[in-house]
Amino acid sequence: MNPASRINAVTEAFLPLAHGEQQVVGWNKWLSSNGASVSEDTVMLALRGIRKEIKILESRLKNLGVPEELFKDTLHGLNQAFQSAYLHRHWGDIHSKVTAADVRANLAWMGWVLNKLDENDIDESAMTALLQAIAEQDAFLKENELPDGLRELLESQIEELRIALMLYRVNGVQPIVDAVNKQSGEMRNASKELVAETTAAGPEAQGAVTRGMELISKAAKVADSGLKVVKFGKELYELGASGYAMFGQLLLSSPASGS
Structure with missing residues (x-):
């Protein structure tokens, strides 16, 4: 996988999240599904981790000469949604920045652009x-x-x-x-x-x-x-x-x- 495909995989965990639930509920479910301990600290680590990956993704795309207009809105929306200020807000307030069809399609396209940078599957x-x-x-x-x-x-x-x-x-x-x-x-x-x-x-x-x-x-x-x-x-x-x-x-x- 590469930064775009990893981010896209994380967003899948939020697809079933009800609009009335808080974003933190989605992170708790994601952590549990990956066998990780669920706590405020691990949620914050995951949140910082995905924001870091968004920055890496932006840098990789720019280094390849991909025009910014093809990805900047999606990445800006993701970075905004995954700020700690939104962690306890209703998912309905920000879901369109993460799980909307056009966002996920754009991430899938970015993943295809970066496919030569895919890491090997771990043993x-x-x-x-x-x-x-x-x-x-x-x-x-x-x-x-x-x-x-x-x-x-x-x-x-x-x-x-x-x-x-x-x-x-x-x-x-x-x-x-x-x-x-x-x-x-x-x-x-x-x-x-x-x-x-x-x-x-x-x-x-x-x-x-x-x-x-x-x-x-x-x-x-x-x-x-x-x-x-x-x-x-x-x-x-x-x-x-x-x-x-x-x-x-x-x-x-x-x-x-x-x-």
Whole structure:
């Protein structure tokens, strides 16, 4: 898919929304249908995500030399409708900017114009493996005692990956790429204090770190499967196999560390 086809897919979720319902109800249904948690925070993330995608779509069309009169009204209407000020307004006040037949037809045409920029479909087996690993790590963290700093790091990793997978439906693989880059840096740059605390906590804590590394590897494989040019590759794929041995190693091996 490309920015236009992703936006069009999101608008489909709003087609059944009654005019008397609030826009937020449509977002809640969209989040639920994609297996994401439903909260005010996730709705706002999705809202910002689609506005970002509208800007990207406009930029891509301009870069291709598409005359602005062929898309500006549609994109302006979408951007206006998806402002937070309209989140709790009746859908009937703004539906024509999102689900009108001419809007959706225009988005479909934009998708056709940008078809050469389509991302690959992500590998379903890689996605299944990642979702299973997230669920297993979540369960482990709930059932075991860990150092506070490590728990905070690993819980934030799970939350960030879940958000990235939710935003994949709006923004493509880039949120997953960003999450992998951030998390691989955090794990490999963990402070000496956190590494020492985790080491002292024993096998359960170290095993939790290894599973965190495996999450990053699995997320990298998901991201790369959707990209036409591989972003990560062997180094990130093998991070999970390296496991706890890579925890804090960039910091420990730096010149400033004296090693």
